[in-house]
Amino acid sequence: xxxxxxxxxxxxxxxxxxxxxAGCAVDMHAFPKAxxxxxxxxxxxxxxxxVTRIGHKVSRKPPPLERYLLQWRxxxxxxxxxxxxxxxxxxxxxxxxxxxxLFLAYLYYSGSRLSRRSIEGLVQSCHHKWEGDFPESQxxxxxxxxxxxxxxxxxxxxxxxxxxxxxxGPDGPSLLGRDLALKGERLSSYLNQWYLxxxxxxxxxxxxxxxxxxRKRLGSGSSATQTLLFTDLLPWPCWKMxxxxxxxxxxxxxxxxxxxxxxxxxxxxxRHKQLGDPRIDENRRNWGEMSLRAKNRxxxxxxxxxxxxxxxxxxxxxxxxxxxxxxxTEQTLAPDWSRxxxx
Numbered sequence: 483x484x485x486x487x488x489x490x491x492x493x494x495x496x497x498x499x500x501x502x503x504a505g506c507a508v509d510m511h512a513f514p515k516a517x518x519x520x521x522x523x524x525x526x527x528x529x530x531x532x533v534t535r536i537g538h539k540v541s542r543k544p545p546p547l548e549r550y551l552l553q554w555r556x557x558x559x560x561x562x563x564x565x566x567x568x569x570x571x572x573x574x575x576x577x578x579x580x581x582x583x584l585f586l587a588y589l590y591y592s593g594s595r596l597s598r599r600s601i602e603g604l605v606q607s608c609h610h611k612w613e614g615d616f617p618e619s620q621x622x623x624x625x626x627x628x629x630x631x632x633x634x635x636x637x638x639x640x641x642x643x644x645x646x647x648x649x650x651g652p653d654g655p656s657l658l659g660r661d662l663a664l665k666g667e668r669l670s671s672y673l674n675q676w677y678l679x680x681x682x683x684x685x686x687x688x689x690x691x692x693x694x695x696x697r698k699r700l701g702s703g704s705s706a707t708q709t710l711l712f713t714d715l716l717p718w719p720c721w722k723m724x725x726x727x728x729x730x731x732x733x734x735x736x737x738x739x740x741x742x743x744x745x746x747x748x749x750x751x752x753r754h755k756q757l758g759d760p761r762i763d764e765n766r767r768n769w770g771e772m773s774l775r776a777k778n779r780x781x782x783x784x785x786x787x788x789x790x791x792x793x794x795x796x797x798x799x800x801x802x803x804x805x806x807x808x809x810x811t812e813q814t815l816a817p818d819w820s821r822x823x824x825x
Contacts, residue, residue: 543575543603554579557588570594574603577610586624598636601628602677605642608650609684617652626650638677649676655684659691663699666706669714681720689718693729701738712746723756727771730757734776748787751780759784 550572556562565573565588573579574596580586580603589596596604604625608616616622626646632639642649648657662672669689670680678685696711716726733739733747751757758765760781769777 543606544572547572551576554585558584564592567594571597571600571603574600575607577607580604580607581611581616581619581621581625583621586621589628590624596628598632598634598639601632601639604628605649606679606682609679609682612655612682612684612687617654622650641677655687656691659688659693660695662688662692663695663707663710666704666710669710669718686720686722686725689715689721690725690729694732697729697733697736700736700743708743708746712750716750724771727757727769731772731776734779744783745787748783752784761785 550569553562553565553569554573557565570589573585588594608622608625611621629639629643629646629650632643634640648654651657658672658676662669665672669692673680673685678688693711693715696707696715699707700711716729730747730751739747752759757768760766760769760777761784769780
């Protein structure tokens with residue numbers, strides 16, 4: 483045992499301290515040599531793992547500051563000719579600004595060197611504007627150029643750069659949606675692999691395409707397809723109700739809608755707070771946009787399925803509004819769909 487280690491800190495002399503400092507210096511000098519003799523894969527394992535985890539996460543939008551938006555308004559009004567670096571980094575995440583021709587032209591002609599965080603922000607901003615004709619706009623083409631020019635090692639941008647048509651192509655959501663349905667993976671896992679924001683319109687189109695592809699595959703014997711459709715895709719919380727009802731209409735009329743598949747559909751419908759059992763008067767208007775043929779078939783299924791639970795929202799003292807299960811046998815009369823349903 484080293485002599486200095488036999489004393490408490492209160493008993494240390496100046497000579498003891500000097501010896502300890504000298505020992506630390508020797509250890510620090512020897513460490514790089516000892517490390518170099520280790521195989522590369524064994525060096526600083528924990529640090530390597532931490533860096534890898536950080537690199538594989540999508541950056542988050544920086545916190546907003548009013549001065550950033552003020553500087554942009556001044557620039558857009560012609561009252562300023564430049565934007566500082568902090569403002570540029572933030573504006574890359576403001577979808578309305580980041581995808582505007584004026585801002586993208588400034589990035590291009592000013593020669594601004596964009597960080598990987600800024601490029602990620604531009605891509606995410608595009609995904610939040612992914613509707614109508616926007617996917618084929620010059621703004622998306624400009625952002626593609628910035629991604630193509632990235633020369634770093636960040637795994638997020640490297641994957642996007644290698645798959646630009648999937649991430650920033652007009653058919654990107656369709657390509658990824660069909661790929662998801664083919665692989666039968668869980669939605670959250672798949673989105674994480676592609677570093678996609680789950681609530682963007684881009685992902686909304688991906689989910690819609692994946693649901694349609696899963697519907698085509700129903701009855702093929704793949705349980706993964708059925709699980710993906712009824713566990714992840716249909717319950718996805720950001721559906722536009724118009725699109726969800728359209729998909730449900732196709733499902734109801736699908737030839738494979740029998741047995742457990744039909745049971746899963748009825749369970750999903752009865753528990754959905756914006757749909758519900760169509761036999762209940764208060765839910766009638768929820769089904770107004772669906773074809774009469776699909777609605778009648780759905781009602782027939784509910785009437786035949788005497789053991790299915792459906793749900794009501796009831797108010798309980800001390801709990802507020804809660805969902806309460808009710809047996810399907812308590813409501814067996816189909817509504818008269820020929821009567822006008824309030825829109």
